[in-house]
Amino acid sequence: MFKRMLRVSLWVWGLCVLYPLFWTVTTSLKSTGQFNLGHAWDLPRLPLQFVNFSDAWQKAHFGTYFLNSTAVVLSAVVLSLLLSATTAFIMARHPFRGSGLMFGLYISTMMIPTILGLVPLFFFMSSLHLTNSLTGLSLLYTIIQVPFGVFVLVGFFKAMPGELEAAAAIDGCGIFGTFFKIMLPLARSGLVTVAIMNALAYWNEYLFALVLVGSPEKYTVSIGLSFLQGEMQYSVEWGVLFAALIISVVPVFLLYVFFQRQITAGLTAGALKG
Amino acid sequence: MIAERNKKLYSKGQYTWFLIVFIVPTFALFCLLTLYPMVRGVYTSFFDWTGTSSKMTFIGLDNYRKLFDDEIIPRTIQHDYFLVFWKVLLILLFATVFAVALTRLKLRESAFFRAVFFFPNMISVVVIGVLWRFIYNPNLGFLNSFLSLFTEKPVSIAWLGDSDLALAALVPPSVWAGIGFYMVLIMSGIMGISESLYESARIDGAGEWKQFTRLTIPLVWEQIKVSLLSIVMTTLNGSFLIVWLMTEGGPDNSTQVMGSYLYQVGFKQYQMGYATAIGVMILVLSLLTTVLLNRLLRRETHEW
Numbered sequence: 388m389f390k391r392m393l394r395v396s397l398w399v400w401g402l403c404v405l406y407p408l409f410w411t412v413t414t415s416l417k418s419t420g421q422f423n424l425g426h427a428w429d430l431p432r433l434p435l436q437f438v439n440f441s442d443a444w445q446k447a448h449f450g451t452y453f454l455n456s457t458a459v460v461l462s463a464v465v466l467s468l469l470l471s472a473t474t475a476f477i478m479a480r481h482p483f484r485g486s487g488l489m490f491g492l493y494i495s496t497m498m499i500p501t502i503l504g505l506v507p508l509f510f511f512m513s514s515l516h517l518t519n520s521l522t523g524l525s526l527l528y529t530i531i532q533v534p535f536g537v538f539v540l541v542g543f544f545k546a547m548p549g550e551l552e553a554a555a556a557i558d559g560c561g562i563f564g565t566f567f568k569i570m571l572p573l574a575r576s577g578l579v580t581v582a583i584m585n586a587l588a589y590w591n592e593y594l595f596a597l598v599l600v601g602s603p604e605k606y607t608v609s610i611g612l613s614f615l616q617g618e619m620q621y622s623v624e625w626g627v628l629f630a631a632l633i634i635s636v637v638p639v640f641l642l643y644v645f646f647q648r649q650i651t652a653g654l655t656a657g658a659l660k661g
Numbered sequence: 662m663i664a665e666r667n668k669k670l671y672s673k674g675q676y677t678w679f680l681i682v683f684i685v686p687t688f689a690l691f692c693l694l695t696l697y698p699m700v701r702g703v704y705t706s707f708f709d710w711t712g713t714s715s716k717m718t719f720i721g722l723d724n725y726r727k728l729f730d731d732e733i734i735p736r737t738i739q740h741d742y743f744l745v746f747w748k749v750l751l752i753l754l755f756a757t758v759f760a761v762a763l764t765r766l767k768l769r770e771s772a773f774f775r776a777v778f779f780f781p782n783m784i785s786v787v788v789i790g791v792l793w794r795f796i797y798n799p800n801l802g803f804l805n806s807f808l809s810l811f812t813e814k815p816v817s818i819a820w821l822g823d824s825d826l827a828l829a830a831l832v833p834p835s836v837w838a839g840i841g842f843y844m845v846l847i848m849s850g851i852m853g854i855s856e857s858l859y860e861s862a863r864i865d866g867a868g869e870w871k872q873f874t875r876l877t878i879p880l881v882w883e884q885i886k887v888s889l890l891s892i893v894m895t896t897l898n899g900s901f902l903i904v905w906l907m908t909e910g911g912p913d914n915s916t917q918v919m920g921s922y923l924y925q926v927g928f929k930q931y932q933m934g935y936a937t938a939i940g941v942m943i944l945v946l947s948l949l950t951t952v953l954l955n956r957l958l959r960r961e962t963h964e965w
Contacts, residue, residue: 389869393762397774400759403837404777407792410803414795422801470690473683483680489688496695500898500947502920503940504698506927507705510712511698530694533687556670562679565670591785593902598928609787613906616791625801632791636784643783647776650783651845 415439415629422625439626440634449631451604452611459521459607460589463528464582470529471536472578476566478537479544480552490541493534501531501594509598519601527595532585539653543577544570576649583646584653590638608635706938711931724938734939737919738946740828744918745896745950747832752839752892753885759840760847761877765859775848779841786838790906793834797821821908824915831916835896835903843888850881886958890951897947919943 416431416439444450474493478486508527509518517523551573555565571578593609600610612635615628643650671679706724708717728734759778763771781789796802797820808816820830854877862872878885901920904910910917910925917925919939927936 389873390766393758393766394768396758397762397768397770400755400840401774401777404781407796408780411792470687474687477680477683481680489684492696493691496699498894498948498951499699500920500940500943502898502901502923503702503937503944504695505702505923505940506712506933506937507701508694508698510933511693511701526690527694530690533691553670562671562675566683587783591787593785593787593906609785612787612791616787616794616906625795628791629795632788636788639783639785640780643780647779651779654782654842655846655849 411629411632415626415633417626419624419626422623436626439624439630442624442627443631443634447611447615447627447631448603448606449608449611449634452606452608453634455521455605456590456608459525459528460586462525463532463589464585466525466529467532467536467585468578468582471533471581472540472571472574473566474533475537475540476544476570479541480547490537493537497534497538505594505598508595512599518599519605521600521605524596524599524607527599528589528592531595532581532588535584536581539581540574540577543574547573579646580649580653583642583649587639587642587650611635702937702940705934706941708934710933712927712933713931717934720934724935727935728938728942733914733917733922734942736914737917737922740916741897741900741918741946743828744831744835744900745893747829748835748839748896749889749892751832751836752843753888755836755840756843756888757847757878757881757885759844760851760881761873763844764848764851765877775845778844781838782841784838786902787906789834789838790903793837794821794907797830822912824912827908827912827916831903831907834907835900839892843892846888847881847884850884851877854880889958890954893950893954894947897943897950919946 413431416435416437418432418436421432444453477483478490512518512523512527515523517526547570551569552565555569556562560568591609592607593613596607596610597613600606603611603614606614612631615631619625619628705717707719707721709720709723710717759774762768763775768774796804799805799817799819799822804820805816805818808818818826821827858876858880859872862876867875897919899920900918901922901924904916904918904921905924908916910921920943923936923939923943926932926939
């Protein structure tokens, strides 16, 4: 009895999650004419309106937004990984006076609401001419994930056997050689987890992009999508909106399919920080 | 000491240089783009400032006094805690039940459900906002057309446009998008429980329900506690995003939360000093709430 109830609840919730997603796909293939009939449950009529996708990509500029997001995400992922791995390596294996305090500082900002610094951040970035710039956004994204990266990677570097570093150093690798040639490759699984978590966080980020980026040619995908949603008050191209929505979710979906294990591990690691 | 031993591996001059190169750039950027804005936020809250002019007038605690006089502030706090309460209750309930079902039932399809339930956690708040705005759309959305199946007249409730319904309508999207992650967290706890405990419980004649309440729940209490604190924190610090995307705080401030009000006051009404004072209020309330909950939950752990 208990078992059957649980099993039914799983199927019901499964439907609650999958149906809206399925429905998004069908909706993106409907014509505006079919939309206005109001039968939300209907399947799309033939011919399927694949034109919605090309309209989203070109007319609604999602091609541009997609490129912007990709550029920002890739550059920020690489930079953030470099900045957090170097710091984590020192904190784990070469602690100095005050490194504990510094670690505490990084971690504690994960508990502080980002919105507290939003107003000053905007004016500070603006004074450096880094507002309305993808470089500025990428730089900011780099930093906001550093505490998470440091937190996860310190664990990885701490777990490594000390002999490896000693052996590399004695072989004359030098300190930078030891780090880049020996330690980083050994921490690969940690780096992958952090890179994927950061990529997801950046791709989905909304608040900073909203505040910092003003001109449409520099929109990221999430800003573009919310902008298009706002436009729906005046035009009624729902099919295009949902095609754009799918375009924005595809990279996330692919990451999820290929890295599900790292993603759940990464999120759990982040949550247990408290 | 690990540090002393590792240090000896390298020549002294190189070592100092290495520490500087590895530590300073990260920390400098972190100070500039994370710490400085936060400290500056607290500082700005003592000034009257429109943001556009360079003139900042020191007004002491006036922005904080204004918090107490502003009629909207108590409503935003109330709305935030309304969301906190329902999200904690529903997410924890569903997440725990699903976590138990997916681990204890040993179903063939459990990997599938796990993957499906987690997926909404992956997608951005913008996508969730767009999707649910459409689900709630009075004429075209599928919630009303679903309800219409059971009524004679077509249902045309404006879920997000009705000030009595809008706040409650924000709960389902948040729950929908939140369950998967906490479910995985609690699942990891359950999978850490030794099977022999369940066996001896069965031998003692404990049924499924009793095993659930007497064994599973106490043993994953740590994960439940972490989940609860995490839901509270992320809601108080981040609920404004879904609000901003779905209702912009309306209609008539009926869904305004602290964060969305901050955004409106700062970036739409250009009262930067007052906006940062709201930011400080969010910080104080979220810290107080976490400390208080930590106390309460610790006591409860002892009772188990």
